[in-house]
Amino acid sequence: GEDVEQSLFLSVREGDSSVINCTYTDSSSTYLYWYKQEPGAGLQLLTYIFSNMDMKQDQRLTVLLNKKDKHLSLRIADTQTGDSAIYFCAEFPNTGNQFYFGTGTSLTVIP
Amino acid sequence: DTEVTQTPKHLVMGMTNKKSLKCEQHMGHRAMYWYKQKAKKPPELMFVYSYEKLSINESVPSRFSPECPNSSLLNLHLHALQPEDSALYLCASSQDYREQGYEQYFGPGTRLTVT
Numbered sequence: 735g736e737d738v739e740q741s742l743f744l745s746v747r748e749g750d751s752s753v754i755n756c757t758y759t760d761s762s763s764t765y766l767y768w769y770k771q772e773p774g775a776g777l778q779l780l781t782y783i784f785s786n787m788d789m790k791q792d793q794r795l796t797v798l799l800n801k802k803d804k805h806l807s808l809r810i811a812d813t814q815t816g817d818s819a820i821y822f823c824a825e826f827p828n829t830g831n832q833f834y835f836g837t838g839t840s841l842t843v844i845p
Numbered sequence: 846d847t848e849v850t851q852t853p854k855h856l857v858m859g860m861t862n863k864k865s866l867k868c869e870q871h872m873g874h875r876a877m878y879w880y881k882q883k884a885k886k887p888p889e890l891m892f893v894y895s896y897e898k899l900s901i902n903e904s905v906p907s908r909f910s911p912e913c914p915n916s917s918l919l920n921l922h923l924h925a926l927q928p929e930d931s932a933l934y935l936c937a938s939s940q941d942y943r944e945q946g947y948e949q950y951f952g953p954g955t956r957l958t959v960t
Contacts, residue, residue: 832893836887
């Protein structure tokens with residue numbers, strides 16, 4: 735399978751910005767995704783970006799894509815305690831047949 | 846309605862039991878998925894159904910048996926499980942399969958414990 739890497743943990747103070755990073759492996763992926771998983775729950779799609787875009791903004795979320803370095807990031811502005819969760823990036827390579835999820839980043843927001 | 850429902854929410858079963866997990870969606874999606882997720886790990890794909898036909902079986906042991914009775918329902922039949930099968934089992938659906946840009950919608954999962 736694909737090795738989609740993320741840092742395991744991130745801790746920020748409430749009101750600060752959070753940046754979660756992801757390194758993916760297949761440059762053929764047309765779309766790249768960010769999912770959020772709260773404790774005991776399923777995965778919720780937050781946003782996705784088309785590979786011909788560098789940036790996508792959606793309210794407090796900003797996705798940056800560096801296709802050359804195969805690097806994806808998710809910035810959460812004004813982070814709230816309700817943003818505490820595990821965040822997974824995911825890719826669906828053109829050459830593949832399934833989603834490949836990153837290792838997940840556990841975000842803790844300190845009040 | 847963008848909801849995927851799963852029942853039961855929790856299941857405890859012995860190694861000799863037979864049980865089933867159920868998943869339902871009414872979004873008209875033609876692809877449905879079963880994932881297994883261990884704590885703090887990403888979901889691992891088990892099965893994909895596309896237009897009610899099994900498209901992918903990721904070398905899953907035969908003690909897990911999927912079934913897609915119709916386009917809205919997906920079952921996972923469990924028999925003779927092992928304690929290491931304890932995990933969160935997630936169902937997902939998407940509008941189509943092998944088409945990028947069709948995001949997957951996930952259910953809340955069934956927390957399975959095998960004793």
